[in-house]
Amino acid sequence: MTQTQTQESPALPRAGRNVGKPIDRVDGKAKTTGAARFSAEYPYPGLAHAALVHATVGRGRIAGIDVTAAAAVPGVLTVITHLNAPPMKPPPPVSLLNLESLASATTVNYLNTDEVHWHGQPVGVVVAATLDAAVEAAALVRVSYEELPARVDFAAAEGRAKPQKGNALQPGESRKGDAEAALAAAPVSVDLRYTTPPHNHNALEPHATTAAWDGDRLTVHEGAQNIAWVRGHLAHKFGVPAQNVRVISPYVGGAFGGKTMIWPGTILAVLAARVTGRPVRLALTREGVYRTVGGRTPSIQRVALGANEDGRLTSLIHTSITRVGAVGGGPEQVTSQSRHLYDAENIFVQQNLVKLDLLSNTVMRAPGESIGTYALETAVDELASKLGMDPIELRMRNEPERNPLDGKRFAHRMLREAYARGAERFGWADRTPEPGSMRDGRWLIGMGVASAYHPSWQFAANVTVRLSADGTVVVRCGFHEMGMGGATAHAQITADALGVPFEAVRVEYGDSDLPTGPGAGGSGQTASVAASLLTACDKLKRSVLALARRSSGSPLRGVRPSGVEARDGGLYQAGAAGRGEAYAAILARAGRTSVEAQVGSETRMGALAGQVRFMSKLMLDRRRWVKAACGAQFCEVRVDPDTGEVRVSRWVGVFDVGTVINAKTAASQLRGGIVMGIGMALSEATLVDPRHGRIMNPSLAEYHVPVHADIPPIDVSWLNEPDPTMPLGLIGVGEVSITGAAAAIANAVHHATGRRVRDLPITLDALM
Template sequence: MSTVESRPRVGAGVNRVDGPRKVTGTAPYPMDFSVPGQAYGALVQSTVAAGRIVRMHTDAAEGAPGVITVLTHENAPKVGKGPTTVLGASPLPPLRNDRIVHHGQHIAFVVAETPEQATAAARLVRADYETAEPLLDLHDPRAEQVIDPWGMDTSRGDPAAALESAEVTVRATYTTADNTNNPLGLFATLAAWEGDTLTVHDTSQWPSMVRTTLATVFGIPESSVRVLVPYVGGGFGAGLRAWPHVVLTAMAARMIKRPVKLVLTRPQMFTSIGHRPSGVQWLSVGATRDGELVALDHRSLTSLSMEEADYEPFASGTAFAYRCPNVITQDRQARLNIAVPTSMRAPAEAQGNFALESALDELACKLRMDPVELRLRNHTDVDPRNGLPWSGKALLECYEIGARRFGWSDRNPEPRSMRDGNWLVGYGMASAWFPYFAQPCAAQATVNRDGSALVRSAATDIGTGTYTVMAQLAAEEMGLPLDRVRFDLGDSDMPNSMMAGGSGLTGALGNAVHDACRRLVRTFAELACGDTDSPLFGFSPDDVECTDGRVHPAGRPDLGEAYADILARHGLSELTSNGNSTPPVDTELGMSLAGAYGAKFVEVRVDTDLGLIRVARVVSVIDGGRILNEKTARSQIIGGTVGGIGMALFEDTVTDPRTGRIANGTFADYLIAVNADVPELDVVFVGEPDHGTATGTKGVGEVGLVGIAPAIANAVHHATGKRIRELPITLDAVL
């Protein structure tokens, strides 16, 4: 049986199927839902970063107009801890005890009849603290260090000796700031109980996990929990956890026996739903005089909260990025009195790649070698960790096409050599990668009596285009026009899905959709081929195709019949198949799963007098394997690029070093890239479908961001002669 003879490498850029809802304001986000009788919650957060609560004063709040209840650690029920996931231990449940571990920790939850009453009453709650000196400095010797938290430290060869004897070395320290995910959609939770059954609208990138967490926390069966999130409102990693406020809202709803709705405020978004942690990285690079890498020593120390886990192995990418015989990577995390960090678009790679790609630029300068040439000389077509060939890696093509489109050959290698009036002009480049990631996924495909199809999975579309690309994929597999296929998601009652995260969903879910659709077509084929009334009678189900909603012998569309006819003749209202995908294993494939690659070329302009830094052009050439939808995939790359510009030039969550309070927790103070900061962005997709998976996709949600910050930093060096090793690069650093 075959469904599609040859797949396009780049799929049609059809408009998003959810576009009409998004442009008319009718797409419902978690904060948009309401149910009759709902009460409203408001959070009270700690105003100290360390210590314990001596006493809570809730009388004034309890007596305020409209207040139904005030939860604190003194009266909140003690609930269970959520499960450990692939992202580590679940955030700890709220209001467990009197201990304060960070500024902005939830210490009370006020529930009232209106949101205004809840907010007003929350201001009346007061806490007496016994304060302790908070640990806030990454280098504080008192901070506990977690050694190799993810078991990803690597070592091969003898890096120390190789560095000692290397002809040329670069040793440098790079630092990156705390960044805050800040999706535009304020995180919201609406929890409603009916007896022991819980329905939750929640801003989440992973409803299956939120269901499991709430079932575990409240000690009820998973089948009694339903998590709904048809539209997310952005996440960038912030929606990968079941945060304490989600548990609190459900807890309060259970206590007052009414639905409760909570919408976080923007300042609360800085302390309640994770952030990209700051870190310092030490990099030593050894090379021969002709630019061959002989040693890489990459170590990181990054910030972590007191009690939780965060997947952030900054240095790990250096183990596979280039051919180099002697490599050591080490990651350490320091436990501080900060809010829980979490994945933010391109976790670990965004930061680790900044250090490595900056250091390679420094090496190229020292060698007086073109930075592209340096990378070409150290390219590897096998995974240096295991010697297996990559399942797909068109990085050489990325460099070549990128350099040509950008006009890299016009670059005068001398720093400060290119000018345009008062602007110093700089060209910089960097390689980019984001490793392959997948988790088990399930999907269900149904063909209805009219021949239309419904495919479902408990996934989310965080803006990546999941609704659209999965419908495209299913339409292709089942030989249906796109408008006869609906893909539905965002409901934990649907088949289990992995998170929208780690650039993994499109591949893993795509493989599950592929599996479900193929099984369904097979069922139709078997029915028809065994039916004397069918024109397919006598043909082998192995030799059947489907096109235009008809099942037919391969190459003989004239002998086919429609799905609807097959169903009608057998008295069936529908046929359904389930599909699954599990992550492939490198050693079984004989290939190392490659993930996405890219080359980034950036032009910056730096005002000689003011230090103003503007990004003038960006060319991104991406090997994302098979691209399901050129339009939405391009949007992923430009979106990642904009995030990378923010990381490079603007984003810096500032924590007051004495109190641990976030000092810029608003959109007025925490700068992200705005429209006027972003030039026209050139995006090209190269490569071929990945050989390691059925659908051939690699995932493009993160690779667009990786490499932008170092390409900008390298361009700033080229423009100004100043090497900036600290993000964000602000104008004072270049003056």
């Protein structure tokens, strides 16, 4: 096996016929043939189009708006501003007892205020019969402002940062011992500063909304990561019952956090449809996404490490400064991994925040850990260089048996095994340790390594499973398909849980009319749905067996469940086809066309009970143990010593992610995270004008993401050892592989050149 091949994971000890296999995605044909319909592709009679007018100041009040020229454009139906917009309810206060309150991207009540809070805030929306007319008219709206001082310069605001307040989900500060004193006394130490820039979302499908009102009933087609949040938020904003709002989102063209919250484009599309009485589509341009959809916060980080001469850590300090908007945004868990990765005698971690007059930041793949691992894992490499020690040896010497801060057990942790396998597959033993010591012709060769880390999450999920007399199974849950293969994975889980063929299972998803699913975030959707799905399948089997025991003429009449499970050739021992036939026979004898099992309730009290169960389980789990995915990232780079050009030439990633449900989609997810990590390390940066907060590179022409030529063959594999505390033993694969990736590249660049770059991205000028 070459180092660029993907290892086929070994079979799970408890795997069924489908779980763990590389089964093709059930939506593959629809997407590759163009049959899949995305949110901007739903036809409606009389459909109108909307375009936004963006503020051109960073802070201020609207002094006047002239819409005369815009309204005169042929085809324009209306121009909506704060002067004529109907009132909407402001966002509700944030509360962990009402998780839907977390949906608001900002606190601004769009077009119900004359205040401007960031450069790019929508101050008007034009609705026209055609998209061209809407865009032309939006450019003709003239807005004057009473400009106010705006704080938009993140670097200049560093001195105003304040400690982040902790909450039930995220502590702001943690400590063990006296880390500063231990650092001062350490025989060997590093005390370093790292910075990362803002990043913007660039999903393949830019944000788009198609909205249609029928009286007080609303239908919204929206690429969303949390259908329930969109439904609840719009119901609140427009004063209608939640059951009157239907959100349809079967396909989402990519989303790594940017479609979690509800941004102004969604709300204003719904507003425009209500004002005009016509269906309205509002599809953001790429620049519109940058102006109205938040991205990753920039960061300033301090990492200080003290060690004995044998490499044992005596002190670990990790502090961060990030930003939120003055009108919204949330802190990122930048120091998350530093609470768990290394067994230091003394630890201090603290997160600090500064508020700026900029668009709210939002979650972006592995929020916090992606940039936090860059600083921590680069600092560990720098300490290894100072000690004259192999960076893997230093990490393994400080690998904890229990959580370093509080002594909690790890629910599952096989980082040692990931490093051992990765080092062998990558050929780490061939690395010569001195910087600049490896060459291939004119190219300087560097090898770097870093740890990956991301916590695992599990949320509430409502599910129904229906078994029909013809042997087919329908799973219904309002979860989200953003390209990760969720419907395929849950069909695999169901097929094995019920013992029926994979082809007999159909999964319905992406619609608020379905049982409420979890949001797609935190790498938690699959585990969350799987937990409820397994419970529902168990309930359904019990119902079928109950029918069998009551049916006259049934060979199982009167047999207790434990006896059925033990019988040779019985229902639980039959093959997939035989099990399906057995189910069908039982339903036929009972005169039933189908049997259905349900987990969760859609009533208001049921939803509240679900949130209480979620919070209770979360708190209980956190008291018991630390749950996380982890891994080892190995990177080889080539650097041109004359131009500073960096090329990533080889990559090996080995991950401890528990059970893998689908080997094909998991490999794709892991590779995708690494690709994003390469972009973070070498090219991506949102450039913000420090005078008024305007984003200066709001397009893919100037915001540089990796392309095919930038990416080497990426070898990913996983240990496939189940986490016993998680449903089916799965942990989650969506986010862990971006963590540690930027650090592995930075460390490889240092090995190649001897240059330490502590400010991302690593551009040509930094190496010249």
